[in-house]
Amino acid sequence: MISIDLTGKTALVTGASGELGRVMARTLAQAGANLLLHSYRNPDRAASLAEELRGRGTRCMTVSADVGDLQSVLRMRDGIRASGFPMPDILVDNAVVQYDWKSVLEQPVEDYESQFRSCVLQNVHMAKAFLPDMIEKGWGRVIGTNTECAMQCFATQSAYAAGKRGMDGVMRVLAREVGPYGITVNQVAPGYTISDRDRANHTEVQPTDVRIPLRRRGTDQEVANAVLFLASDLASYITGAYLPVCGGNVMPTI
Numbered sequence: 399m400i401s402i403d404l405t406g407k408t409a410l411v412t413g414a415s416g417e418l419g420r421v422m423a424r425t426l427a428q429a430g431a432n433l434l435l436h437s438y439r440n441p442d443r444a445a446s447l448a449e450e451l452r453g454r455g456t457r458c459m460t461v462s463a464d465v466g467d468l469q470s471v472l473r474m475r476d477g478i479r480a481s482g483f484p485m486p487d488i489l490v491d492n493a494v495v496q497y498d499w500k501s502v503l504e505q506p507v508e509d510y511e512s513q514f515r516s517c518v519l520q521n522v523h524m525a526k527a528f529l530p531d532m533i534e535k536g537w538g539r540v541i542g543t544n545t546e547c548a549m550q551c552f553a554t555q556s557a558y559a560a561g562k563r564g565m566d567g568v569m570r571v572l573a574r575e576v577g578p579y580g581i582t583v584n585q586v587a588p589g590y591t592i593s594d595r596d597r598a599n600h601t602e603v604q605p606t607d608v609r610i611p612l613r614r615r616g617t618d619q620e621v622a623n624a625v626l627f628l629a630s631d632l633a634s635y636i637t638g639a640y641l642p643v644c645g646g647n648v649m650p651t652i
């Protein structure tokens with residue numbers, strides 16, 4: 399039987415206080431990983447997730463940083479090191495700044511800047527902070543959360559699409575740069591995903607579902623499953639990939 403065992407590995411999930419991040423964290427923990435649970439403005443959510451995971455025997459710690467600010471990310475790294483908690487072997491760069499989507503003519507320039515920080519610079523900051531330790535170990539996984547929107551470029555999504563397309567450039571270059579050290583760098587690209595928020599509001603089914611080849615929205619767990627796969631040794635020869643988890647809604651060409 400094939401199974402995924404991350405015992406002895408430590409994963410840091412940014413945005414573990416958010417909708418998709420909490421399920422990624424739970425799923426990596428279920429495979430045996432230690433968890434560094436990142437939050438920013440909602441540390442209470444990361445704390446309650448930590449309590450839940452500890453109750454199931456996971457070694458975990460909550461951490462905080464503004465992912466758009468290098469000094470803040472470096473302070474988070476220094477705090478982990480000083481605590482004695484293992485440094486991450488698996489980075490899940492998942493946090494995102496939410497904002498109101500508007501047309502290019504109406505979207506404030508500040509929203510492009512904040513998307514650049516959270517989508518592009520997050521990955522740069524996390525790499526600068528944590529990849530030197532992975533390079534030393536000769537093993538690592540970097541998994542970024544992209545989006546199907548990066549391929550769709552629909553009206554009102556310009557700041558988000560620009561940030562995520564910029565992220566794609568960083569991740570592909572990084573994959574080439576750190577591949578020689580046994581580190582893979584990949585992205586999952588969810589569609590509009592069912593999470594706890596939908597379950598609470600009964601908004602799982604959307605009018606746009608009929609356009610999706612699989613005729614339904616995907617779930618937070620299905621996105622987390624892709625993250626787990628990319629974190630595992632089953633994905634040992636996959637790097638530089640952009641993996642859509644969107645029921646076929648976008649199909650990047652080869």
Ligand SMILES: NC(=O)c1ccc[n+]([C@@H]2O[C@H](COP(=O)([O-])OP(=O)(O)OC[C@H]3O[C@@H](n4cnc5c(N)ncnc54)[C@H](OP(=O)(O)O)[C@@H]3O)[C@@H](O)[C@H]2O)c1
Nearest residue numbers: 413415416417418437438439440464465493494545590591
């Ligand atoms: N949900 C979807 O349908 C969907 C679809 C495609 C792609 N995605 C992608 O999936 C990822 C997760 O999305 P989500 O829907 O789970 O988002 P979410 O629920 O809004 O969570 C966003 C997370 O980012 C954190 N965050 C926000 N600003 C931050 C900052 N400046 N520094 C550090 N952390 C910050 C938040 O932390 P605090 O709350 O603690 O402040 C929160 O944990 C994102 O990259 C998103 O683009 C989501």
